[in-house]
Amino acid sequence: MATKSKRGFIKIAAELCKGCYLCESVCPFNLISVSEKLNQKGYHPAVYDEEGIGIEKHKCKGCALCALVCPDIAIEVYRE
Amino acid sequence: MKQVFGRTESLKDTAFHYCPGCGHSIIHRLVAETIDELNIKEKVIGVPPAGCAVLAYNYFDIDMGEAPHGRGAAVATGLKRSLPDRVVFTYQGDGDIAAIGTAETIHAANRGEKITAIFVNNGVYGMTGGQMAPTTIVGQISTTTPGGRNPDRDGIPIDLSEMLALANGSVYIERTSVDSPKNIIKTKKAIKKAFQVQMAGLGFSLVEILSPCPTNLKMSPVQASEWVSSTMTTQFPLKVIKDEAGNLGAAPPSE
Numbered sequence: 001m002a003t004k005s006k007r008g009f010i011k012i013a014a015e016l017c018k019g020c021y022l023c024e025s026v027c028p029f030n031l032i033s034v035s036e037k038l039n040q041k042g043y044h045p046a047v048y049d050e051e052g053i054g055i056e057k058h059k060c061k062g063c064a065l066c067a068l069v070c071p072d073i074a075i076e077v078y079r080e
Numbered sequence: 081m082k083q084v085f086g087r088t089e090s091l092k093d094t095a096f097h098y099c100p101g102c103g104h105s106i107i108h109r110l111v112a113e114t115i116d117e118l119n120i121k122e123k124v125i126g127v128p129p130a131g132c133a134v135l136a137y138n139y140f141d142i143d144m145g146e147a148p149h150g151r152g153a154a155v156a157t158g159l160k161r162s163l164p165d166r167v168v169f170t171y172q173g174d175g176d177i178a179a180i181g182t183a184e185t186i187h188a189a190n191r192g193e194k195i196t197a198i199f200v201n202n203g204v205y206g207m208t209g210g211q212m213a214p215t216t217i218v219g220q221i222s223t224t225t226p227g228g229r230n231p232d233r234d235g236i237p238i239d240l241s242e243m244l245a246l247a248n249g250s251v252y253i254e255r256t257s258v259d260s261p262k263n264i265i266k267t268k269k270a271i272k273k274a275f276q277v278q279m280a281g282l283g284f285s286l287v288e289i290l291s292p293c294p295t296n297l298k299m300s301p302v303q304a305s306e307w308v309s310s311t312m313t314t315q316f317p318l319k320v321i322k323d324e325a326g327n328l329g330a331a332p333p334s335e
Contacts, residue, residue: 008084020101020294020301026261043100055081067085068261071105072096077085 007055008062008079010048016074019043023066023075029059032066045074055080090115092141101301103258103291104133107200110258110268111171112140118275124167125159127152129176132206136171150181153188156195167278169196174215175205178240185244192249192283196274199240199286202293203312210296214238217315222296237315241288245322251283253322257290259308263318276328285325290316 012023012032017039023046024032035047050058062079087093090112096105115124121142128136130149137144147155152170160168170177177185177199188195204222205211212222212229215237219228229237245253252274256267267289274285290312292304299307 008081016095018100022101022301022305025302062084064085065261068264069106071098071100071102073087073091073105073109075085076083078081079084080081 006061006080007058008060008077009050009055009058010060010062010066010078011076012046012048013074013076014039014045014047015041016072017043017045018072019045020071021046022069022071026065026069028063028065029061031060088113088116090121090141092139094139096139097135098132099293099295101292101294101304102132103202103289103293104200105139106258106264107171107198107267107289107291108133108136108139110264110271111169111198114268114271114275115142117272118167118279120167120275120279123165124169125156125163127156127159127168127170129170129172130207131173131176133171133173133200134207150176150179151184152176152181153184153193153195153197156197157188157191157193160193160195164194167196167275168194169198169275169278171198172200173206174199174201174203174213174240178214178238182238182240185240186247189244189247189250189284189286192251194278194281194283195285196278197284197286198271198274199288200291201288201316202291202296204293204296206293206296210293215240215316217312239316241286241321244284244286247284249283250286250322252277252285252325253288254286254320255288255290255316255318257308257313257318259290259292259305263309266318273325273328277325280325280328282325288316290318 067075277285294304
């Protein structure tokens with residue numbers, strides 16, 4: 001068994017998000033925050049903070065808790 | 081990198097119309113994931129209710145037949161009896177199953193109809209604007225109980241699942257919740273077992289799911305989930321209410 005913990009990332013579909021922020025409340029590493037921009041529905045969507053940085057720097061483990069509580073299936077989770 | 085979470089096959093690629101933080105869309109997803117895990121997409125029939133989930137057929141990519149308000153159990157009975165090889169489930173809110181549809185539900189359970197009911201309990205009439213429902217808990221503020229539900233005037237909440245557990249034909253009844261990741265996982269297990277009870281031909285199964293309604297509780301989605309876990313569960317404790325299914329792994333398939 002590999003001892004190194006796995007890394008992952010999530011993709012948030014901003015147009016599906018309704019800004020309930022349940023994902024923000026469950027993320028164990030607080031990697032989700034609220035966007036300043038509005039989406040077309042008029043909500044401030046949740047954004048993933050590690051967007052665009054190298055995978056080796058990710059704190060996200062791909063635990064999928066955010067996707068589990070997301071009512072709108074706006075979150076896809078990827079893991080090594 | 082492999083994808084470990086995404087939209088399941090039995091859900092259409094459509095955005096839900098539900099309010100932000102509504103439990104309905106989580107429960108839709110859990111039901112659809114269960115259908116795909118059991119590989120019954122081609123032989124499952126859903127019966128949506130009247131209420132917020134009335135448009136459930138817009139989201140599930142399975143056969144569905146709408147029922148008049150409260151009559152889900154009666155419609156499902158007809159579907160199951162004419163097509164006994166199908167897996168038939170009703171999806172009902174508390175106003176649907178515990179108010180207008182009480183008679184149909186109790187008799188379907190007592191007859192031991194081989195159907196599954198998904199009972200979404202959010203404690204208010206959601207679609208019509210947050211009036212008191214039979215499941216509104218004592219002291220809860222709704223638009224028709226602005227001072228809180230008063231047991232002397234308004235009665236006490238109905239424990240429908242406990243009532244159905246007394247019925248002879250019910251086999252598996254569990255109350256779960258979608259207020260936290262842990263309870264969402266438990267809810268999915270309960271839904272799966274309820275479907276398996278039906279597929280094994282054992283009798284009536286029901287999963288009551290406590291669900292937050294942030295809009296009518298006038299709370300943020302996170303607060304509404306906390307309210308479900310701290311307050312609503314005092315009236316509706318999360319537990320397996322009846323389980324006479326035995327070892328499902330050993331039961332032969334219904335065909």
